[in-house]
Amino acid sequence: MNHINLKNLGLTDRFIQESKQYINLYIGRVSSQYKNAYKVITENGEIKAEITGKFHYNVNGFSEFPAVGDFVMVDRTDTSEGNGIIHHVLTRKSVFARKVAGSKEDLQVIATNIDTVFICMSLNNDFNLRRLERYLSIAWDSGAVPVIVLTKSDLCTEIEQRLNEVSSIAIGVEVYVTSSVSDGGYQSLKGYFSNGQTVAFIGSSGVGKSTLINRFLGQNVLDTSETRNDDKGRHTTTRRELIMLPDSGVVIDTPGMRELGIISADLSKSFADIEELATECKFNDCSHTNEPKCAVQMAIKDGSLSFERLESYRKLIKETKYEGLNSRMIEREKLNEMFKEMGGMKSAKKFLKEQKKKKRR
Template identity: 80%
Template sequence: MNTINMKNLGLTEELILESKQYKALFIGRVSSQYKNSFKVITENGDIAAEISGKFHYGAKGLSEYPAVGDFVMVDRTDNSQGNGIIHHILTRKSVFARKVAGSKEELQIVATNIDTVFICMSLNNDFNLRRLERYLSIAWDSGAIPVIVLTKSDLCKEIEVRLNEISSIALGVDVVVTTNTADEGYQSLKRYLSSGKTVAFIGSSGVGKSTLINCLLGQNILDTNGLRNDDKGRHTTTRRELIMVPNLGIVVDTPGMRELGIISADLTKAFADIEKLASNCRFNDCTHKNEPNCAVQRAIKDGTLSVERLESYWKLKRETKYEGLNSKMIEKEKINEMFSSMGGMKNARKFIKEQYRKKRR
């Protein structure tokens, strides 16, 4: 039996050292997940696995369960005597996560131990700068390095215009232009891949993530499909999957995510231009709205910063501030913010009562 060199899968000396505290267990890496079942790559190949009862009992939320990309400790390296049992998750070096739909507190792990995040966006109908800002904020926060991958360049007649728009918001981020119609259209991605490194493909459905991965693999392993006529992608990838690329490390294909709920975000990097401008404001706690000598508002007036970008910054800042609060708590925070100059909630109630009395007169 040919053994797999786990270092080619991203296993580091730090993880090997950490694993030594778990006796009689073996290192594996989660390659896919479906409900409570996992596929784990071990030195002897793929095995089916599930978590132990103790693990399940101790987990406090979805984020504490194994996710695609995790290095885990399992009790076997083959399934000759049944499914493997996952007992521990080794320390994650990066976590790309999003808010679970319909929940204010639950976190869904998209992928872990990612070195580079390819944020894929089509140059035709899917192009959306505000969504790109959202992806960048989460990518920077994950601990991985974001790279913007623009797909379907053959369908765009304004590539230079698009690139200029992106350069105004993606500060310090590499941008790669690809096409699905030419064999060399994906070659520029290869410089980000190498043995032991993991790259995750993130983006809306139908933008060409699976097509690019198939090109890197040299064969059609993943189902592909395009954008529908209504500009919404078809969901060809239904679950996250970790795939080995010969001599080029690991890639992770993810389901399309048109809406990306934020749990936490790194706005200092995603909005480095606004943060830099803010350092020149007169007041340290400047909200960049009505304060005198506001450097951000000055940049809006002279055209070096767009109103849309500032509004996007405010929106993401509000989301991260309110994350984890229930509706009543969020409403209280909003009122406190609205009446901050008047003393917060207490004076807000007083103000509302006075307005009510005036109406009664």
């Protein structure tokens, strides 16, 4: 039986330390998720597993069930005597999730414990800046680092123009252009893969996620399909799946997501330009509509900010729990959550004062 070094799959000392509180259980990482069953990679190979009845009873929502990428505690490392049982999910370091359709609060976890999120968008008819803003907002909020991968450059005649459009909204994010018919751009992505690193591929159906992963694997492991007659992608991947790369960490493939409902998002990073402009507005509670000396509206008038981007920003604020709050209030709310266990806003205010002192020095 081949021994698998789980550290190559992202297992860190922090997970190991947390696992020590569970006696007679073993660490594994969820590699695939079905309706009522899972596949888990252990040090002795991949096993089939299910959760305990107690686990099912104690969870408060979909987001607390094991998900692809989770490190879990199981009762065995092989299935010679039956399927394994998942007893606990170890604390996640990052979570990429979206709102469950029809629910106001529950989340569908797409993947966990990710280091880098490859947001894949093709340069043909799938190209959509507003959708990309949504992906970036969730990716920054997840705790992972987003990277934009523009695919199918061979089908686009306006690459430079579209690159400029993406760069205008992808502040502080690396952007790569790739093609399915050549190695262009593909080699430059290899730097993100190494032992212990987890890269998740996110994007709409048919943008070429599986094709890219096959290139990194060096063989056609995942099914791919041609685009339809209307230049839109076909849905190929049907479930989330964690795949081990040869001596270079793991990748997580995900089904296409054209709709991306949001509950929580990091707008301070994905819309850093608007939030920076907001600090220059005359009024602290400026709504950026018709107030005098509004820096955001002035940016729209001089063409340095598009009206569509501002509308996208407003729309995402309405969808998140920060509806009705301006940028300063959102930041205060985030600090309140961050210091909740340390005395709430008193600790937050103390933190802000210390930051102001540092700036004066």
